[in-house]
Structure formats: structure tokens, C-alpha cells
Amino acid sequence: MKIVLPVAGKGTRLRPHTHTKAKSLVQVAGKTVLEHIISRLEPLQAAEYIFITDENGSQIEDFMAEKFPGLNCTYTVQKERLGPAHAVALAAPRVGEGDDVLVVFNDTIFVTDLTRIPDLCADCDGLIYSKEVEDYQRFGVNVLVEDYIADMVEKPDTPVSRLAQVGLYYLKDGAGFMRFIEETIAAGETVKGEYYLPSVFMRMIGEGLKFRAPEIDAWLDCGKPETLLETNRFLLDGRHHSHGQVENSVLIAPVHIDYGATVRNCIIGPNVSVAAGSVIEESIIRDSIINADSEVRDMILEKALLGDSVRLVGSPRRMNIGDHSLIEME
Structure with missing residues (x-):
């Protein structure tokens, strides 16, 4: 053939x-x-x-x-x-x-x-x-x-x-x-x-x-992008692999952490794949694909698709909010 x-x-x-x-x-x-x-x-x-x-x-x-x-x-x-x-x-x-x-x-x-x-x-x-x-x-x-x-x-x-x-x-x-x-x-x-x-x-x-x-x-x-994320969810279903370095973090299955990836102080999942060489710290990520050699710090991500060698850095917010307030951050 x-x-x-x-x-x-x-x-x-x-x-x-x-x-x-x-x-x-x-x-x-x-x-x-x-x-x-x-x-x-x-x-x-x-x-x-x-x-x-x-x-x-x-x-x-x-x-x-x-x-x-x-x-x-x-x-x-x-x-x-x-x-x-x-x-x-x-x-x-x-x-x-x-x-x-x-x-x-x-x-x-x-x-x-x-x-x-x-x-x-x-x-x-x-x-x-x-x-x-x-x-x-x-x-x-x-x-x-x-x-x-x-x-x-x-x-x-x-x-x-x-x-x-x-x-x-x-x-x-x-x-x-x-x-x-x-x-x-x-x-x-x-x-x-x-x-x-x-x-x-x-x-x-x-x-x-x-x-x-x-x-x-x-x-x-x-x-x-949207169908790629759907495919990611399908292929991860029933699979939960954590081959990288995971410290003080919660992984919500299914998740794929590749060899050489590092996750610290995070909540990852469900339906997240993290490629080799990436570093994720102080972040919450779900339903996303993080490609190789990327850096994510202090972020909340959903339905995100990050390419190779991306650097995405946020910062914690300081707030002083009074009684009966409504704040919606989308």
C-alpha cells in the first residue's frame, strides 16, 4: 500500500x-x-x-x-x-x-x-x-x-x-x-x-x-481554533497524564502535562494539554492548549490556544470594595 x-x-x-x-x-x-x-x-x-x-x-x-x-x-x-x-x-x-x-x-x-x-x-x-x-x-x-x-x-x-x-x-x-x-x-x-x-x-x-x-x-x-479545542477535549477524555514537574497544584482530569513542562501553584483542568518546556505558575487554566516552551504566570485562562514560545504574564488585582457591590469582570 x-x-x-x-x-x-x-x-x-x-x-x-x-x-x-x-x-x-x-x-x-x-x-x-x-x-x-x-x-x-x-x-x-x-x-x-x-x-x-x-x-x-x-x-x-x-x-x-x-x-x-x-x-x-x-x-x-x-x-x-x-x-x-x-x-x-x-x-x-x-x-x-x-x-x-x-x-x-x-x-x-x-x-x-x-x-x-x-x-x-x-x-x-x-x-x-x-x-x-x-x-x-x-x-x-x-x-x-x-x-x-x-x-x-x-x-x-x-x-x-x-x-x-x-x-x-x-x-x-x-x-x-x-x-x-x-x-x-x-x-x-x-x-x-x-x-x-x-x-x-x-x-x-x-x-x-x-x-x-x-x-x-x-x-x-x-x-x-474552536474545533481544535473540541478535538482536544475528545482525545483527552479518559486520559490523564502528568509527566512533567507539578508542585503545589491541583490537576482536574483529564489533563496532559508533557515531559519537561513545569506547573507550580496552579489549578489546571479539565481538558488542558501543556507541551514540553512550558512553565505555568500561579494560574487557573481550563479547556485550553498550551504549546511548547511557553510561559504563563498569574493568569486565568479558558478556551485559550497558545502557540510555541508564548510569554503571557498577568498580575493579581488589589481591590477595596464596599457593601452591596456588583462587579463583573469578563
Whole structure:
């Protein structure tokens, strides 16, 4: 199996955190988004991980070399921003006859058993993983007829389907898939100047290929600050790790304190992750992500997202308040 990971993209919805780093290297629940994804792919024992990168590609290469040195990784730069299908097409030289392909986009962390792929795909040509959602108007959805995908509708006005595509695709015939992408690009089938995979899949379905839409157990969006915090809460649920130095502090589970982090005289949690090298003192923090090498002193934080090497220092307030007063500090 070859795994294609398109990790290019500016990650504008996560700014300012993506001004200086690739969006897949943003941290959540004690690991980068990319580390969460790769750890879920490792059981597949893929022959090659093909990364489609942008100008931040060296960051991805350095990270993979450090965290997953045993994996066979190759890197191709997407110099033109022509859409997801164009990004996947850049992997074509690495995909040969007989290779099956898994395409994994990096805005989301998925929860599903990928080792079931051979069984799920026994009677079809590919899998377009899905998740049933209430707000179907926000997504591209799969329309099923007798358990096979018959149509794909982008942001439907009516509930023709609630099975949203989650950015996880499996193709039995990887080389054939790449040829269909090339045909779609050659035909100029774009949406607002970009090439998208649903056009490719509908071309394949029109040629008689069959796709199923298995549901994943959880679909964890990491594309913007509020959903990143939601994902942090989900991944921390049931986990409580304190590997750093904690002094005279109360930790309200679940909390993740990484190795090398220091917490003194604080109340931390629930749903807080603190990365290595950070120092938190005299503070109350809940429902937040504190990235590496940051300093927080004398603060009360909720739903906060702090990047690397942030210094956030407050001060205690001195007050002289008379009877029957009402003071609301938001």
C-alpha cells in the first residue's frame, strides 16, 4: 500500500498559529495533528508514505525523521495551488501498477479500524469514508443506492444524504485512480479554478467502478481554533497524564502535562494539554492548549490556544470594595 498525505495549504483558519508552521504540526492533546494521524496509519505497514508539501515541507521532513525514523517517506512540493485532486496527482510517479492507495487529508483526525479495509472493499473498487452529520449543508455528501455510492452532492440544500465525506479515501487500483485524476485535469473539470476529488470519483462511477461509504467512529476537525479545542477535549477524555514537574497544584482530569513542562501553584483542568518546556505558575487554566516552551504566570485562562514560545504574564488585582457591590469582570 502507498499512503498519500497532502499536507500543503496555508491553514488560514488557524492563523496566527500557522504563520510559522505547517498546519499539521499544530498540537492537540499532547501531540501534533500529524503524529495523531500517522500513529493511526502505522498498523497498515504501508510500503511508502508520499507527502505532498508546500514551502513548509522541510518542517514535515524534519518532524517525520525525528518521530517516525523507520517509515519510508518521500516528499513532493505542490508549487501551484490547484486543489486537492491536483495535489494527489503529484503522487502519480510513486504509484505503480498493483499498488493500492490510501489518501489521507490532514485537517481531521479520524477514529476507525483501517485494518478492516480488505473486508470492507472485498466487493467494490474503493472506499470513501464518511460520517453521518446533522449539518449536511456544510459538506460534500455521498448518496447511496443499495449500499454503493451513486452520486456526490456538494453542500446540498435538502437532506439527500447526511453521509459527509471526511477526507479519507481508499483505492484498490492506485495507478488506475491516478489515470482518472489525469483525465479529470485534462478535461478542465474545476470548481472555482481548482480540481476536486468528487469529480474524479463520479467519472470513475460513470465508468462502472463501485465505491462503498463506510462510516468512521469519530471525525475530529482540527482546521480552526474552536474545533481544535473540541478535538482536544475528545482525545483527552479518559486520559490523564502528568509527566512533567507539578508542585503545589491541583490537576482536574483529564489533563496532559508533557515531559519537561513545569506547573507550580496552579489549578489546571479539565481538558488542558501543556507541551514540553512550558512553565505555568500561579494560574487557573481550563479547556485550553498550551504549546511548547511557553510561559504563563498569574493568569486565568479558558478556551485559550497558545502557540510555541508564548510569554503571557498577568498580575493579581488589589481591590477595596464596599457593601452591596456588583462587579463583573469578563
